[in-house]
Amino acid sequence: MPTLPTPTPHDFDVLIVGSGLAGLSAALHLAPTHRVAVLTKRALSDGSSGWAQGGIAAVLAEGDSFEAHVDDTLVAGAGLSDPAATRFVVEHAPESIAWLQALGVPFSQEDGELHLTREGGHSARRIVHVTDATGAAVQKTLIEQVRRTPGITLFEHHTLVDLITASKMAGKSAHAADGPDRCLGLYALNEATDEVVTFSAPHTILATGGAGKVYLYTTNPDTATGDGIAAAWRAGCRVANMEFIQFHPTCLYHPHAKSFLITEAVRGEGGRLLLPESAGGTRFMPLHDSRAELAPRDVVARAIDFEMKKHGLDCVHLDISHQPLAFILAHFPNIHARCLELGIDIARQPIPVVPAAHYTCGGVLTDLDGRTDVAGLYAIGETACTGLHGANRLASNSLVECMVFARSASHDILATPMPQPPEVPAWDDSRVTDADELVVISHNWDELRRFMWDYVGIVRTNKRLDRAARRIALLQGEIQDFYAHFHVTRDLLELRNLVQVAELIVRSAQARHESRGLHFSRDYPEMAATAAPTLLIPPAA
Ligand SMILES: Cc1cc2nc3c(=O)[nH]c(=O)nc-3n(C[C@H](O)[C@H](O)[C@H](O)COP(=O)(O)OP(=O)(O)OC[C@H]3O[C@@H](n4cnc5c(N)ncnc54)[C@H](O)[C@@H]3O)c2cc1C
Numbered sequence: 001m002p003t004l005p006t007p008t009p010h011d012f013d014v015l016i017v018g019s020g021l022a023g024l025s026a027a028l029h030l031a032p033t034h035r036v037a038v039l040t041k042r043a044l045s046d047g048s049s050g051w052a053q054g055g056i057a058a059v060l061a062e063g064d065s066f067e068a069h070v071d072d073t074l075v076a077g078a079g080l081s082d083p084a085a086t087r088f089v090v091e092h093a094p095e096s097i098a099w100l101q102a103l104g105v106p107f108s109q110e111d112g113e114l115h116l117t118r119e120g121g122h123s124a125r126r127i128v129h130v131t132d133a134t135g136a137a138v139q140k141t142l143i144e145q146v147r148r149t150p151g152i153t154l155f156e157h158h159t160l161v162d163l164i165t166a167s168k169m170a171g172k173s174a175h176a177a178d179g180p181d182r183c184l185g186l187y188a189l190n191e192a193t194d195e196v197v198t199f200s201a202p203h204t205i206l207a208t209g210g211a212g213k214v215y216l217y218t219t220n221p222d223t224a225t226g227d228g229i230a231a232a233w234r235a236g237c238r239v240a241n242m243e244f245i246q247f248h249p250t251c252l253y254h255p256h257a258k259s260f261l262i263t264e265a266v267r268g269e270g271g272r273l274l275l276p277e278s279a280g281g282t283r284f285m286p287l288h289d290s291r292a293e294l295a296p297r298d299v300v301a302r303a304i305d306f307e308m309k310k311h312g313l314d315c316v317h318l319d320i321s322h323q324p325l326a327f328i329l330a331h332f333p334n335i336h337a338r339c340l341e342l343g344i345d346i347a348r349q350p351i352p353v354v355p356a357a358h359y360t361c362g363g364v365l366t367d368l369d370g371r372t373d374v375a376g377l378y379a380i381g382e383t384a385c386t387g388l389h390g391a392n393r394l395a396s397n398s399l400v401e402c403m404v405f406a407r408s409a410s411h412d413i414l415a416t417p418m419p420q421p422p423e424v425p426a427w428d429d430s431r432v433t434d435a436d437e438l439v440v441i442s443h444n445w446d447e448l449r450r451f452m453w454d455y456v457g458i459v460r461t462n463k464r465l466d467r468a469a470r471r472i473a474l475l476q477g478e479i480q481d482f483y484a485h486f487h488v489t490r491d492l493l494e495l496r497n498l499v500q501v502a503e504l505i506v507r508s509a510q511a512r513h514e515s516r517g518l519h520f521s522r523d524y525p526e527m528a529a530t531a532a533p534t535l536l537i538p539p540a541a
Helices: 021-030 066-076 083-103 134-147 227-234 297-311 325-331 333-341 398-414 437-455 462-485 490-511
Strands: 014-017 036-039 152-155 158-165 183-190 195-200 203-206 245-252 272-274 316-319 351-360 363-365 377-379
Touching: 014 021, 014 183, 021 036, 021 134, 021 398, 066 083, 083 134, 083 398, 134 152, 134 398, 158 195, 158 227, 158 490, 183 203, 203 227, 227 363, 227 377, 227 490, 245 297, 272 297, 297 316, 297 351, 325 333, 377 398, 437 462, 437 490, 462 490
Parallel strands: 014 036, 014 203, 036 152, 203 377
Antiparallel strands: 158 183, 183 195, 245 351, 272 316, 316 351
């Protein structure tokens, strides 16, 4: 554990963990006046932001209004979206789009105006996009900008290990009576040297994305292991609404296809969901909802989950083969090409699909400036729970949330007088390497993701949640032992965080005695008359 204070090798004004849309936006806002470090655990481009296809929601069309965007968001949030946070995001969304345009993002245009699409749940056309690869275009522009901005130092392949707080340095717990604890910096594993490096700064921003990897099937990239949520929790921050995990109904199921989304437009264009031949080959959505395949995504995801569990299936089928090849090529060229690479001709055969964890609605509790319970520590983007998404996220509201809170957190930091640089202890590297470690880590990782899928997935019951909680407790003991005694690796750090996040999801789900938004419990199928967020308070750190 930490040794005596030593001079720190890396001293900055602001540390930003994560290089997605949230992290890079904050870096660009802060760099003109502050010395900023951006740490990211893989390459700069890795993360969910680059994978976003649809676009970014903002009120820009004539006839649309802030009220309408706020209302649509509150309806999706099923009574749990915070009206003030929602209005804050909606009102700042247009200036975020203008900011991206000024940086050079080539948004799709029509007749010299931004082209706006419409998505499920939105009452107007308000989604700006760059064809069907919005996130990649935005990330490319931001990466070019941060690379040429002098005030930003980039640390790729650096994985956050833990935050350094004043109370941990003093070797005591953070008690409310002492006032808020303060974040002084962090430890990060440098993969190039295999060393844990110390960073110090008066301000730290967590922008580490979501936690989709806690589930066996996910649309998220490998980076989405909930690291920021787990680290903030360990540092003493409250987390909220972790039971609300959004599942996308149709992700390609194939051993060589990881996280490939089959857009909901396939169902919109007449695609039918079928049981595989082994289970009868019949269409099942009409049995679940009168809107059949056109029911909202959480209804479709639940129906698929039900059929898979009932018949013991690995996947179901989505069939668009009744449409002519020319139609398929015109509407779904990428899906057609990707499936063909894997030997599936979607013009002649159905697509094997499974639902997959897509978005983490909950996270580290923050205010409108991205501030957490620990002074000097901010959380922005998918890592945070700002109150916008409530019990269900409205499509295309997440990228805009990243930008709005990157800006407000940066403004808060810019308005704060710069304190003395904190002195922080170096990492104690007396731990040893254990050859047994790798197999245990990969086994535990697989086990966790499988039982989270089976027991804490789309449909929950008290019994399944209890089962998951027992297994999580066992894994936590084992992983804590590894963490305390052995040399840390990225896999170990990620597993430690995933198990922590899994515990937070299960505890939140157990605390909610109703079904609301994305949380569905067979034991409590009705929605309660009143709505309250699920707040988890960490034990004294
Ligand atoms: C397939 C897909 C499609 C989507 N489509 C849309 C869409 O059309 N519109 C929309 O609004 N939203 C969409 N979303 C959601 C949206 O992309 C994400 O919510 C958003 O990009 C999150 O941005 P972020 O900056 O918070 O996190 P990310 O972009 O995920 O970035 C997180 C960063 O943190 C780094 N990191 C994580 N842990 C550590 C650690 N321990 N140490 C150092 N670095 C770390 C990662 O490497 C990464 O750089 C989509 C998501 C997916 C997966």
